[in-house]
Amino acid sequence: MKKRFWIAIPIMAFGLGWPLLAQENPTEPQPQHAQAQAQPAVSAPDVKSPGTPQLDAADLEAWLDGYMSGALEQGDVAGAVVSVVKDGRPLFAKGYGYRDVASKLPMDAAQTLVRIGSTSKLFTWTAVMQLVEQGKLDLDADVNTYLDFTIPERDGGPVTMNDLMTHRGGFEEGLKEILITDPAKFITTEKYLKDHMRPRIFPVGKVPAYSNYGTALAGYIVERLSGEPFDDYIERHILGPLHMERSTFRQPLPEKFQDNVSLGYMSASQPPQAFEMITSAPAGSMSATADDMANFMIAHLQQGRFGDARILKAETARLMYQPSAPHEPGFTTMAHGFFSGPINGKRLIGHGGDTIWFHTDMNLIPEEGVGFFVSFNSRGKNEAVYGMRERFVEGFMDRYFPDKGNEPLPPAIQSAQADAQALAGKYRSSRRIDTAFLKLIYTLQQSTVIANEDGTISFASEPGTKYRETAPGMWRDPNSEGALHVSTVDGQLTITNSKNPVSDMQRVPLAESAGLNSFILFGSIAVILLALVAWPLSWWCRRLYGQTLGLTGRDLVAYRLSRLLMVGDMIYLLGWYMALQPLFQMQFDGFGTALDPLLFTLQAGALVPLIGVGVGLWNAWLTVRSDRHVMAKAGSVLFAAALCGVAWVAFIGGLMSFTLEY
Structure with a gap:
C-alpha cells in the first residue's frame, strides 16, 4: 500500500501529514456499551484467505503490543490510544505509553482524553445532516441565507453547505488566531469567523481547498438554526445519545476532565506543551477518549443507530456516506464530510485529524462492519508520528483485509514521453495563502514533478515512485493503488492525486x-x-x-x-x-x-x-x-x-x- 494523502496535514489538519496497559479508574464513570451490544450490525460474510489472521481482540492485542512498543520508542512519541469495533460491538481498546511522561501516568483508552483535531469535523457534519433531516437546512442553498454576516462574492455562484462539506467553497487558508493557548485570550467561533473572514481565491465548486474556516461556518450555522450553542447542541444530540460521557468540544477543557486529559508533546523526551484551544472550534476542538470514539464509530456503521438511540435516520445516513464531490473512478472523494476511498479493495470512510501535538485517524469499513481509531499525543523525532500513523492504518488493512493484488497496468500510451515533459515543473497546493505575508512560504516551498527518461513522472520528494500514463491525463503507479489525474482548470495545469480529494496541485507560473x-x-x-x-x-x-x-x-x-x-x-x-x-x-x-x-x-x-x-x-x-x-x-x-x-x-x-x- 502507498501513502494515503487524505490524512490531512499542514500544520493543522483538523490538514495538514501516525507499552503499557492502563488500569481503569473505578471511581470514574465508564462508557456504556450495553445498548450497542444488544443489537449487532449486519455485516458482510467474513471471507478470508487461509493465511489471514482473524480480526479478534487477542490477535489485535498481540499485533498492536508489538507495533506500538517499538514505534513509540523509536519515534520518541509519548503515547497513543486505540479502539476497534466490529459488528456493532467494541472489539478492542487500549492505551500505550504515557499521557504524562514526567509523572509516568499511562494512556488509558477508557479514561484518557486526546485532542482528535479534524476528526471533530465528522461530528459537525453529522449535526448538519440532522438539520437537513429536520428540514431546517438545504444542502444546496446559499449559506448566506443562514448567516448574520455575508460571505464575500466571487464568480461561480453562491457557496452552499455542499460546497463546505466538500471543501470547494474557494476559501484561502488562514492561520491568524486559529490556535490560542492563553484562556484569557480565547475568542468564540463567531468572533473568529467575523474578524478573520477568509478571501475566496477560487470559483465556488471548482477547486478543492481544505478549509477549517468553511467547517467553522457550518458549525456556526448549526448553532443559528438550532437555537442552541454549538457545544450544547453536540452534547444533547450526538454525545448524549451515544453515551460519549468523556468527550467535549468545550474550550478551555471543563474542570471535570482536566485530570485525565493527555498532555501534548513535540517528542516524549521534551517538555509538554500548553493545551491547544482551536478558535474554529467545529473544525477541530473536540477532546475524546478512544472508548467514546468507539461508540461514534458503531453509530455510523449502523447507519445512525446506537442501541435504542438514533442520531440519524437510516436514509439520511446512507445519503451522508454517498460521494458528494466530482471525482475520477477509483479516486478518493468526499462523502458529505467523510473521506471515502478504496484501500486494499475495500471502501473506507473516515477522517484524519492533526492539531500541532496530537495526531489522529478514524476509519470505517462499512461493508465489513469494522471501524478503527488511533490517536498519538506527540509529533515525535523528525515528525515520526506521520509515518507511525500511516503504518498503523496500512498494517491494520494488510493484516486483516489484505490486498488481493493489483491487475497489471496497460502499457504507456504513445504520447507519454511528450506528456511527461509537458508536466515537469513546479506545483503548489490549492490549500494555501495567496493574499498575505505567509504566501512567501508557499512561494519558496513547492512540489517538483520530474519527467523520467522512460516516459514516467515522479515527485522529487518521492523519487522511488513512478507514474505511468495509461490513458490521456491518467497516470498510475504500477506498484500501488495510487494514481494522478491531469486536467486544466481555469487555464491552470492541475494534478489531482487519487488519495487527496481536498487539495489539487496547480502548475506554478515561472514568476x-x-x-x-x-x-x-x-x-x-x-x-x-x-x-x-x-x-x-x-x-x-x-x-x-x-x-x-x-x-x-x-x-x-x-x-x-x-x-x-x-x-x-x-x-x-x-x-x-x-x-x-x-x-x-x-x-x-x-x-x-x-x-x-x-x-x-x-x-x-x-x-x-x-x-x-x-x-x-x-x-x-x-x-x-x-x-x-x-x-x-x-x-x-x-x-x-x-x-x-x-x-x-x-x-x-x-x-x-x-x-x-x-
Whole structure:
C-alpha cells in the first residue's frame, strides 16, 4: 500500500501529514456499551484467505503490543490510544505509553482524553445532516441565507453547505488566531469567523481547498438554526445519545476532565506543551477518549443507530456516506464530510485529524462492519508520528483485509514521453495563502514533478515512485493503488492525486516558481552581505594606504545611499524572519493580534526595498557611465540586481500585501 494523502496535514489538519496497559479508574464513570451490544450490525460474510489472521481482540492485542512498543520508542512519541469495533460491538481498546511522561501516568483508552483535531469535523457534519433531516437546512442553498454576516462574492455562484462539506467553497487558508493557548485570550467561533473572514481565491465548486474556516461556518450555522450553542447542541444530540460521557468540544477543557486529559508533546523526551484551544472550534476542538470514539464509530456503521438511540435516520445516513464531490473512478472523494476511498479493495470512510501535538485517524469499513481509531499525543523525532500513523492504518488493512493484488497496468500510451515533459515543473497546493505575508512560504516551498527518461513522472520528494500514463491525463503507479489525474482548470495545469480529494496541485507560473525565487532571494542576500562586508574593508584599506574614494557630488550620494539601503534591506528581511518565527517554532499561538504592530511596521517598511530599487539602478547608471574601473561598474550592476531581487521576492511573496489578515 502507498501513502494515503487524505490524512490531512499542514500544520493543522483538523490538514495538514501516525507499552503499557492502563488500569481503569473505578471511581470514574465508564462508557456504556450495553445498548450497542444488544443489537449487532449486519455485516458482510467474513471471507478470508487461509493465511489471514482473524480480526479478534487477542490477535489485535498481540499485533498492536508489538507495533506500538517499538514505534513509540523509536519515534520518541509519548503515547497513543486505540479502539476497534466490529459488528456493532467494541472489539478492542487500549492505551500505550504515557499521557504524562514526567509523572509516568499511562494512556488509558477508557479514561484518557486526546485532542482528535479534524476528526471533530465528522461530528459537525453529522449535526448538519440532522438539520437537513429536520428540514431546517438545504444542502444546496446559499449559506448566506443562514448567516448574520455575508460571505464575500466571487464568480461561480453562491457557496452552499455542499460546497463546505466538500471543501470547494474557494476559501484561502488562514492561520491568524486559529490556535490560542492563553484562556484569557480565547475568542468564540463567531468572533473568529467575523474578524478573520477568509478571501475566496477560487470559483465556488471548482477547486478543492481544505478549509477549517468553511467547517467553522457550518458549525456556526448549526448553532443559528438550532437555537442552541454549538457545544450544547453536540452534547444533547450526538454525545448524549451515544453515551460519549468523556468527550467535549468545550474550550478551555471543563474542570471535570482536566485530570485525565493527555498532555501534548513535540517528542516524549521534551517538555509538554500548553493545551491547544482551536478558535474554529467545529473544525477541530473536540477532546475524546478512544472508548467514546468507539461508540461514534458503531453509530455510523449502523447507519445512525446506537442501541435504542438514533442520531440519524437510516436514509439520511446512507445519503451522508454517498460521494458528494466530482471525482475520477477509483479516486478518493468526499462523502458529505467523510473521506471515502478504496484501500486494499475495500471502501473506507473516515477522517484524519492533526492539531500541532496530537495526531489522529478514524476509519470505517462499512461493508465489513469494522471501524478503527488511533490517536498519538506527540509529533515525535523528525515528525515520526506521520509515518507511525500511516503504518498503523496500512498494517491494520494488510493484516486483516489484505490486498488481493493489483491487475497489471496497460502499457504507456504513445504520447507519454511528450506528456511527461509537458508536466515537469513546479506545483503548489490549492490549500494555501495567496493574499498575505505567509504566501512567501508557499512561494519558496513547492512540489517538483520530474519527467523520467522512460516516459514516467515522479515527485522529487518521492523519487522511488513512478507514474505511468495509461490513458490521456491518467497516470498510475504500477506498484500501488495510487494514481494522478491531469486536467486544466481555469487555464491552470492541475494534478489531482487519487488519495487527496481536498487539495489539487496547480502548475506554478515561472514568476512564482520556488526555484527562481529561491535563487533570487538567497543570491540577493549573498551579494548584499558581500557588499556590506566589503564596504568597511575598502574604507579601512583606503585609510591604510592614504587613498580616497574618488567620488563627489551625486556619485558619492548614490554610492552611500545604495549601501545604506542594503543595510535597510537586511533589517527588513530580518524583521520578516522574526514575523515567521511562530511557524518555524511550531508556536501558532504567536500568530495573533500581538504580532500586528510588527506586521504593520514591516508593511510600512516596504518603502525600503522599493526605494532601494530606484537608488540601486541610479547608482549603477552613474557608475556605468563614469570612467571608473570595470570591476566597479560590474559591482554596481550586481548590487543593483540584488536590491531589485529583494523587492521582487517581497512583492511575489506577499510581503507587500497590506493586510493584517492571514
